[in-house]
Amino acid sequence: MYLRGAWRALAATARNFVRPPITEGVRTEASREGRYRASFALVHDAHGEEACIGCKLCEKICPSSVITVGTGPKAVSPATGKKRGTCSDFTLDLQACIFCELCVQVCPEDAIIMMRVQETPGFEREDLVLTMDKLYANEKSKPRSWHTGSGLFAMQDPDAKPSGEAT
Amino acid sequence: MGSSTSHGAAPPPPAPTRDVRPLRMRVNPFLDIDQYDPEADLMALNMGPQHPSTHGVFRIKLFIDGEVVVKAVPYPGYLHRGVEKLCEKLTFAQLVPIVDKHDYVAPMTNEQAIVRVVEEALKIEVPRRARVLRTILAELQRIASHLLWLGTFTLDIGGTIGGGASVMMYTFRERELILDLFEMLTGARFHYNTHTPGGNRHDVPVGWPERVKKVCDVIAARLPEYTAACTDNDVFDLRSRGVGVIDAATALELGLSGPNLRASGVDHDLRRDAPYHAYDEVGVNVAVATDGDCWARYIVRMAEMEESLRIVRLLIDDIPQGPITALKPVKLHTQIKVPAGQHYAAIDTPRGELGTYLIGGGAEKGAAAFRLKIRPPSLHAMAALPWILPGNTVSDVVAILGSLDPIMGEVDR
Numbered sequence: 071m072y073l074r075g076a077w078r079a080l081a082a083t084a085r086n087f088v089r090p091p092i093t094e095g096v097r098t099e100a101s102r103e104g105r106y107r108a109s110f111a112l113v114h115d116a117h118g119e120e121a122c123i124g125c126k127l128c129e130k131i132c133p134s135s136v137i138t139v140g141t142g143p144k145a146v147s148p149a150t151g152k153k154r155g156t157c158s159d160f161t162l163d164l165q166a167c168i169f170c171e172l173c174v175q176v177c178p179e180d181a182i183i184m185m186r187v188q189e190t191p192g193f194e195r196e197d198l199v200l201t202m203d204k205l206y207a208n209e210k211s212k213p214r215s216w217h218t219g220s221g222l223f224a225m226q227d228p229d230a231k232p233s234g235e236a237t
Numbered sequence: 238m239g240s241s242t243s244h245g246a247a248p249p250p251p252a253p254t255r256d257v258r259p260l261r262m263r264v265n266p267f268l269d270i271d272q273y274d275p276e277a278d279l280m281a282l283n284m285g286p287q288h289p290s291t292h293g294v295f296r297i298k299l300f301i302d303g304e305v306v307v308k309a310v311p312y313p314g315y316l317h318r319g320v321e322k323l324c325e326k327l328t329f330a331q332l333v334p335i336v337d338k339h340d341y342v343a344p345m346t347n348e349q350a351i352v353r354v355v356e357e358a359l360k361i362e363v364p365r366r367a368r369v370l371r372t373i374l375a376e377l378q379r380i381a382s383h384l385l386w387l388g389t390f391t392l393d394i395g396g397t398i399g400g401g402a403s404v405m406m407y408t409f410r411e412r413e414l415i416l417d418l419f420e421m422l423t424g425a426r427f428h429y430n431t432h433t434p435g436g437n438r439h440d441v442p443v444g445w446p447e448r449v450k451k452v453c454d455v456i457a458a459r460l461p462e463y464t465a466a467c468t469d470n471d472v473f474d475l476r477s478r479g480v481g482v483i484d485a486a487t488a489l490e491l492g493l494s495g496p497n498l499r500a501s502g503v504d505h506d507l508r509r510d511a512p513y514h515a516y517d518e519v520g521v522n523v524a525v526a527t528d529g530d531c532w533a534r535y536i537v538r539m540a541e542m543e544e545s546l547r548i549v550r551l552l553i554d555d556i557p558q559g560p561i562t563a564l565k566p567v568k569l570h571t572q573i574k575v576p577a578g579q580h581y582a583a584i585d586t587p588r589g590e591l592g593t594y595l596i597g598g599g600a601e602k603g604a605a606a607f608r609l610k611i612r613p614p615s616l617h618a619m620a621a622l623p624w625i626l627p628g629n630t631v632s633d634v635v636a637i638l639g640s641l642d643p644i645m646g647e648v649d650r
């Protein structure tokens with residue numbers, strides 16, 4: 071009786087012994103799915119200007135209150151000639167961030183987006199606080215996640231699905 | 238405490254041999270330990286809060302006579318984060334990622350519970366595409382949760398191949414496939430934030446249904462291997478059969494739900510009895526066992542995984558077209574106001590009935606709730622411990638605790 075159970079258990083072990091090891095196909099960050107979201111970045115718009123207009127919507131929606139936005143004075147955009155808001159300071163504290171993506175979703179300008187790779191580990195607490203400079207550096211150095219505010223919005227609206235992404 | 242050190246001189250009232258009386262009549266969880274047999278050499282043993290087999294931070298004070306538990310006093314609360322109070326401050330759109338953290342093994346169903354109570358309060362009819370998608374997600378999450386439970390349970394009781402560690406490796410391997418599916422859909426392996434009141438946030442990506450089918454095939458092929466490793470294993474059998482018996486009357490009285498209740502012979506499943514999402518379309522064959530012991534709870538969960546696979550395969554082939562949210566498409570509905578009054582909605586999570594009781598704030602509170610109470614199934618499973626632990630040995634305490642599948646984030650909130 072005991073031998074039969076032991077035999078069947080050993081057979082299961084043997085079957086898994088010849089299977090490819092699970093670590094073989096382990097995913098690197100670059101091979102993550104397009105929607106994988108890990109870190110943040112602030113982006114420039116089509117005219118090469120900083121897209122953030124300092125509207126503070128992300129600061130208000132953040133459930134953990136990790137975002138702090140400083141609104142700068144309104145300025146005339148040299149590219150379009152229109153008056154627009156500016157952002158003087160932007161801080162995102164990853165120590166309490168829960169990566170819920172709500173800030174990305176509410177952004178009216180698609181200025182804050184999420185990136186596909188995680189933040190580099192640091193040795194100090196300050197390394198986890200993403201300042202404005204770090205966020206703009208992330209735009210250049212990290213691959214983007216698929217999510218943007220308008221992309222998420224398009225999913226809600228069946229008439230305006232982005233081509234090639236959703237069925 | 239008596240001066241005598243002999244254990245055999247005065248046997249304790251809950252005898253270690255099997256008692257045929259109903260549980261309620263033979264166990265007294267309110268036993269005054271000072272009035273206990275003064276001859277017995279009782280020892281108070283604190284199990285936890287940092288004990289690997291308590292599945293989180295949970296402490297039980299065990300009064301043991303020799304190796305037999307005489308009285309058990311659970312002390313939850315080490316993971317209390319004050320979420321219910323936080324729910325009175327945040328808006329409903331902000332709540333969804335917060336409630337993800339309750340049952341951190343099955344976050345998908347937590348979100349569904351809270352969005353369902355808001356939908357119930359506002360009388361929102363969720364589109365069929367979103368309902369089918371939610372059903373698929375809930376069932377995939379059930380498989381993932383039960384796989385994790387099986388792995389940790391075999392670790393708890395040992396005796397299967399590799400002392401249970403092999404089974405844990407195998408189940409975590411399969412669970413990872415499901416988490417990859419969730420990552421493909423929502424971008425996160427955990428804490429998805431994919432539901433909103435009225436629908437879903439993320440639509441199905443290209444190639445997702447095909448991948449779900451592939452994963453279902455892999456898991457269906459590997460479920461018999463777990464049966465080979467556990468069901469046919471005599472040590473597993475000895476450690477779980479007849480251990481921690483809860484009879485149907487006690488289970489109902491203590492408010493158990495989910496697989497723990499169904500293992501006691503009560504045929505109750507909200508998916509079938511009060512259908513939500515798209516469960517009325519697929520029908521659910523509820524798995525019921527009658528023994529009420531650890532073995533029955535194991536059997537029920539294994540059968541539930543098979544049933545979940547059936548439901549997923551049934552729905553994945555034709556996900557209906559259409560919108561995924563019932564509300565007018567805007568970037569984010571931040572100002573959802575729930576009318577004053579009481580609302581309750583419950584869903585059947587992998588652990589049982591997760592109910593959300595919401596008192597709407599009306600105009601005064603704006604977009605936040607006046608009060609939000611969460612009825613977690615794990616808390617009620619933990620409440621059963623003082624009733625079923627006495628009379629068992631210390632080693633069985635670990636097996637019983639593991640078989641109830643508690644998640645401490647949900648117990649304490």
